[in-house]
Amino acid sequence: MTEPQEAKEVDTQELADLVSRLYDLAGRSDVAPEARSALLEAAHALRGELVTLVSQTLARDGAAIERTMQAIDAVHTDLARAEADVQAVTNVVGSVSRLTRSLDELVQVAAGVVSKV
């Protein structure tokens, strides 16, 4: 049996710390000019990614979350019906299947955010 896939998000705090450390290192006068330039390029690129990532966080995929919440509600409803009438148990299987698909979609959304960096 496979373990359920966990929805992950990039730790923006870690990313921000890295950017700051890159800038600190790039600002030191004892670092060679070529190395400083390379560090500044890297800090610039990483800060751009952070801004993009936070922008995406602000524009959360609410639709996927909403669909998942509705799917959870549907499972609750169908379970309650099946508990009262065992004939209705097939509905539960169907609604659990839809919930699984919604959760998969949610995990993919999260994975998309992770692969962005």
Add this chain to the structure above:
Amino acid sequence: VRRSLALLACLAAGCSTLAPYQRPVHTFEAAVHATSQTLGPYITDVNARIVEANLYEKILIDREWGTEDLNGMSPQALALRLRALSILSSYASALSTIAAADDLGEMRKTVQTLGTDVDALAQTIKGEPATSAAGGLVHDLGQPLTSLVGLIAGLALEHAQQATLERDIVKAAEPIDRLIDLLEADVSALMRVYDTSYAAIRNGTLRLSSETRKQLDGKDPRALHELIDQLVAESRKIELLRAVQMGGLLESMRAAHHALVVFVKSGKRSSDMAQLAMQVDGFADQMKRVTAALDGIKAGDAGAGTK
């Protein structure tokens, strides 16, 4: 009319059952309002800092400026966070006015303000696709908004008394917590953007000052002295701004709000009261510390301006 008479009767009797709530709810309101007033300008200003950092970065890496450097985050997404802050502030005001229970007209006005804020938020997000910044948030906030509208209706119809206050605190607890959670995560993320922008700005300022120094060396010692003063002041200001813990404000707000809900459900013993006071006062104290830090930075700016 009957409800108004009931309120008047309650007022005449002193509504003593509300007494334990008045101070903590008022303190909570003041701290929520101050938090909103403090965080609002930061949310508004984040794009300016992003653009400033972009421009400095291009100097640092010797590249041309482009229109892409003038882009920040979606203004609609930021405006939604401001609206959410405004709703928290209106909610706290509504609770405080009910707890005071001494002015029906004021209570109605406060409730109307909360209603206006919720309506404005609904208008802002109306018609936005779910995949947009605004649409994404409305899906997240759908339940909070619905519950708050219900809260407004309840407040408008019911007279002020302990049961009403307690019921509304409990009823609003979940949506308000959700709103605080969303804002806390968003504000923390924005503060990270601020922090890295300041890191870029600091390096850029140092680079430009170094260029100026080359022009001044051996020619104008007085101007060089002024340049050093400016650089020290700017660097200190940036370090102070980076040290201010904005994200923690909403964490404290959530703890204080949670304590309020717990108190409502408690036996209201003196230990329950002490716990509520500790959390709410802790929130207010943290707000004061942030305000003091920001005032100190502003005073430094004013001092530099008068030099």
